[in-house]
Amino acid sequence: AQSVTQPDARVTVSEGASLQLRCKYSYSGTPYLFWYVQYPRQGLQLLLKYYSGDPVVQGVNGFEAEFSKSNSSFHLRKASVHWSDSAVYFCALTPGGSGNKLIFGTGTLLSVKP
C-alpha cells in the first residue's frame, strides 16, 4: 500500500536558521512527489513537485527538496527561514495510474521564532 510519513509533527526554528522537514514514502514504483503548505484558514498551496530527472527540485520562496529513491525520502529544505514561513507543511505522493489521487502525510507544523 502507498503511504507517506512525516515523522515530525512540530518543528520550531529561529528566524534566519536553516530548515529541513522530513518525508518518507512507501511505494513500489517511482511516485510523483509534492510538498504543499497550508496557512491558517487557507487551502493548500503547492511549493514544489518532483516527477523525474534531477533529484533536487526548486520551489517557491526559496524552498527546495531532494528525492532519494534509495532512502524513499523527499525532504524539504530552506537555507534561511522567515517568520512568515510558519504554517503546516504536507508531503504527498501520487501513485501512477491513480487518477491523480494525492496521498498526504500527516503534516508538520512549522513555527518560526522571531
Next chain:
Amino acid sequence: ETAVFQTPNYHVTQVGNEVSFNCKQTLGHDTMYWYKQDSKKLLKIMFSYNNKQLIVNETVPRRFSPQSSDKAHLNLRIKSVEPEDSAVYLCASSLTVNTEVFFGKGTRLTVV
C-alpha cells in the same frame, strides 16, 4: 490568487440535516476533486471527476454524493450528517489527471 472558489466558508448544522457545498473553478481544468481534512489535519481524497465523469470514489459513506453539472463545478451533498462529518472539505482541480492540483480555501462543517 485563488481560482478554486468554495461556498460557504463555514456551516454549522444539526445531526440528521442535509447540507450542500459548492465548488467552482475558473482555471479551465478538466479534473476536480473533493478532499476531507479532519480535526487532526489529516487529508484524504473522497472523489475525483474528470470531464464530469467520476474516476475516483474512495470508501466514503453513502450519505456523501458529489454532483457535477459541468467541468467547472463540483458540488458535494451530505444527506443526514453525522458528528464525524465535522471537518474541513477542500475542493481542488487540475488540468488533467497528471498535472498540478490547485486547492480552494475549504468549507468548515461543524455538526452539533
